[in-house]
Amino acid sequence: MSTINAVIASASQQFKTSIGRPMFRFCVIGQPILFGLILGMIYLEKSNIDFTLFAVFGSGLSTFWSSICFSSASDIHRERWYGTLETIYSAPVGFKWIVLGKIIGNSIWGVFSIGLSFSVVVLLFQRQIIIGNLSLLLVGLFLMTLSLIAIGYLFAALFTLSRNARIMMNFMEYPVYILCGILFPLEQLPLLIRSFAYVLSPTWAVKIIHLAVSGSSLFSAINYIVGLVVITIIYGVLAVYFFEKIDVKCRVEATLEVY
Amino acid sequence: MAGLIDPIKRFFRKGTFAYKSTFAVMSLQQYLMVNLGAPLMQMLCFTLVANYVYGSQNITTWFIGNAVVLTYFNAIFGVGTHLSAEKSFGTLKLLIASPSNGFNLLLPRTLLHIFDGILTIFIGLIIGALFFDFHLPIEAWLSFGVVLLAASFSAMAFGLIIASIGLASRDLNLILNVVSMSLLGLTGANFPISRLPEFIQPISQMMPLTRSITLCRALYEGTPLSENTHLLLGEIGLGVIFMIIGTSLFKILTKKSIQSGVLEFF
Numbered sequence: 243m244s245t246i247n248a249v250i251a252s253a254s255q256q257f258k259t260s261i262g263r264p265m266f267r268f269c270v271i272g273q274p275i276l277f278g279l280i281l282g283m284i285y286l287e288k289s290n291i292d293f294t295l296f297a298v299f300g301s302g303l304s305t306f307w308s309s310i311c312f313s314s315a316s317d318i319h320r321e322r323w324y325g326t327l328e329t330i331y332s333a334p335v336g337f338k339w340i341v342l343g344k345i346i347g348n349s350i351w352g353v354f355s356i357g358l359s360f361s362v363v364v365l366l367f368q369r370q371i372i373i374g375n376l377s378l379l380l381v382g383l384f385l386m387t388l389s390l391i392a393i394g395y396l397f398a399a400l401f402t403l404s405r406n407a408r409i410m411m412n413f414m415e416y417p418v419y420i421l422c423g424i425l426f427p428l429e430q431l432p433l434l435i436r437s438f439a440y441v442l443s444p445t446w447a448v449k450i451i452h453l454a455v456s457g458s459s460l461f462s463a464i465n466y467i468v469g470l471v472v473i474t475i476i477y478g479v480l481a482v483y484f485f486e487k488i489d490v491k492c493r494v495e496a497t498l499e500v501y
Numbered sequence: 502m503a504g505l506i507d508p509i510k511r512f513f514r515k516g517t518f519a520y521k522s523t524f525a526v527m528s529l530q531q532y533l534m535v536n537l538g539a540p541l542m543q544m545l546c547f548t549l550v551a552n553y554v555y556g557s558q559n560i561t562t563w564f565i566g567n568a569v570v571l572t573y574f575n576a577i578f579g580v581g582t583h584l585s586a587e588k589s590f591g592t593l594k595l596l597i598a599s600p601s602n603g604f605n606l607l608l609p610r611t612l613l614h615i616f617d618g619i620l621t622i623f624i625g626l627i628i629g630a631l632f633f634d635f636h637l638p639i640e641a642w643l644s645f646g647v648v649l650l651a652a653s654f655s656a657m658a659f660g661l662i663i664a665s666i667g668l669a670s671r672d673l674n675l676i677l678n679v680v681s682m683s684l685l686g687l688t689g690a691n692f693p694i695s696r697l698p699e700f701i702q703p704i705s706q707m708m709p710l711t712r713s714i715t716l717c718r719a720l721y722e723g724t725p726l727s728e729n730t731h732l733l734l735g736e737i738g739l740g741v742i743f744m745i746i747g748t749s750l751f752k753i754l755t756k757k758s759i760q761s762g763v764l765e766f767f
Contacts, residue, residue: 264675272675276682283692284554296550409527413534416542425546426553 248335252343257350260313269309270351274359277301281425282367294372294455298363300425302356303451306390307418307444309355311411313348314394317341318402322499331498338399338485345394353387374457382454382463385470386447392477393443399484402492423448443477446470515605516612522586523579536617537624540574543567544625547691548633564633565721566690566714568625569649572618572656573684573710577677579614580660584751585667593668597755604748607664611657618653619646637721644726645717651733652713655740659709661747668754689714709743712736 260266278301285297318341321327331337364371373379401410419425421435422444428436439445446469453463460467492498524532544567551563587593596606629635637645663680667673685691687705694705705711712732719729726733 264672265678268675268678272679273682276679276686280682280686280691281550283686283696284550286692286696288554409531409534413538413542416539416546420542420546420549426550430549430553 245335245339248333249339249343249346252340253347253350254343256317256344256347260348261351263313266309266313266348266351269305269312270355271358273308274301274305274355275362277305278359278363279366282363286367290370290372291455293367293369295452296425297367297369298360298371299356299451299455301363302359303386303424303444303448304419305355305359306349306352306386307424308415309348309352310390310394310397311415313351314345314398316401316411317344317348318398319404327499331492337489338482341398341485342391342395345391345398348394349387349391352390353383356383372455375454375459378458378460378463379451379454381460381467382447382450385450385467385474386444389443389447389470389474389477392474392481396477396481396484399481399488402485402488418442418444421445423452440469441473443470443473446473512609513612515609519583519610520579520613520617523583536574537621540571540621541625541628544571545628547685548629551691552633560633561629561635561721562718563691564629564635565717566688568622568629569652569714569717570684570688570690570710571621571625572649572653573681574621575614575618575653576656576660576709577663577681577684579617580611580657581663581667581677581680582673583610584664585670585673588668597759604744607661607748607751608744610664611654611661614660615650615653615657618656619649622649622653635721638723641720641723645720647726648713648716648720648733648736651736651740652710652717655709655713655736655743658740658743658747662743662750665747665750665754668751668758684708684710687711707739709736709739712739 261270278297281297281301282293285293288296318327321330330340333340363369404410420431421439422428422442423439424444428439428445428448431439446466449466450463450470453466524536527535544564547567548560548564551567552560555563584593587596599606626635626637663676666676670676687694687697687701687708688710689705690710694702694711697705712735716726716729716732716736720726
């Protein structure tokens with residue numbers, strides 16, 4: 243019970259404090275608006291389905307991903323700069339649970355950015371938004387949120403012992419937009435790259451959202467749903483494994499704050 | 502002769518120091534990821550979007566727009582962050598107290614970024630030649646180079662305005678990102694300017710790179726530079742105006758902050 247309380251408290255604290263950072267404010271407020279406008283203009287003369295998929299949901303999903311890149315992936319690095327990493331690391335409840343809370347706090351803002359981008363694009367462009375299967379869309383968005391929490395968690399673990407976190411988070415943004423079919427159909431990419439894209443969970447989430455927009459049934463999306471759940475679990479397990487490894491490494495080498 | 506050479510040497514030395522202060526701390530791998538990786542990925546992403554939206558027969562037009570707009574990375578995230586970095590390092594007061602005037606302090610800071618910006622575009626063009634059917638006739642390369650130089654100059658001069666605004670702002674990251682996104686949207690790199698609402702279109706013409714993108718597309722389509730010299734002069738003129746605004750802002754803000762004793766406390 244104390245673990246759950248710690249996760250909730252960490253999420254709540256992160257939710258309140260992360261928005262104080264200008265870069266994060268840009269990610270969850272500025273970027274959904276500006277990216278939505280740019281994508282809306284680009285997709286202005288495409289069909290309503292394309293507009294819905296790539297201007298409305300594309301801008302939302304991309305900003306959610308950016309918020310993961312510019313917050314969850316670098317939160318450990320930030321704690322190191324603040325000088326608070328040792329304190330949360332040695333907390334009795336466990337470092338990995340506190341980090342999980344932080345990722346959840348950030349992801350709530352990520353969901354907000356999807357809503358903001360959706361509202362801005364719909365209001366300003368006055369286009370007909372196609373959502374063929376609302377329940378499938380909600381399932382897709384829910385699973386996507388869980389999956390992005392898992393990715394953020396995995397990145398947080400991997401970047402705990404890296405000095406390159408800030409560099410990496412800048413570099414990771416666009417490759418995922420490209421590889422996961424967030425801003426254009428995945429079929430634009432060569433087959434070889436497309437197969438690699440399925441290692442990334444946003445690809446599966448985007449497929450589910452595309453099926454929901456085109457009105458497919460829950461049953462026809464079941465392969466993608468199962469794929470997304472499996473890959474999310476793999477990310478989660480890997481993240482926990484890395485946190486355990488890092489814990490041992492940091493204690494043996496005493497290098498937690500040196501990276 | 503030495504009297505003439507010394508200021509030039511000093512100018513280049515200042516430019517080199519300013520550039521090194523931004524990137525020397527990085528390893529080669531980090532430098533490549535920041536300076537080339539992220540901009541080129543952005544170019545690739547928006548060109549693929551254009552490939553889907555406008556069709557593969559028009560891809561080169563949109564590829565050129567996205568390649569030229571890459572210079573803003575150096576302008577906004579390089580030149581634009583110089584003065585706030587000095588503030589963070591605690592060296593801003595030394596800079597302000599030096600006998601150099603605003604122009605001498607700011608202009609050298611753009612120097613290597615101008616060439617760096619062109620290098621980024623050039624690598625982007627190689628990617629375009631490999632994947633997006635970008636083939637510029639050999640006789641157009643010189644004109645293309647001149648336009649890229651003008652584009653990079655104008656973008657870096659724009660970066661000086663951002664750098665000066667950064668002196669008075671604690672939220673520079675927010676400003677940098679809003680401006681960079683605005684350049685993506687307003688320069689015509691990704692969609693025709695005519696799609697913008699009428700009241701925004703004049704703003705588009707006041708942005709750096711808008712004219713350079715039009716010029717590069719015209720050169721690619723075979724129109725000689727001599728037919729569009731007004732656009733080239735417009736881009737250079739815009740760069741000069743940005744430089745004057747940037748320098749004046751710098752002078753006004755430093756004077757104001759010295760008077761009120763808040764130089765490093767904004």
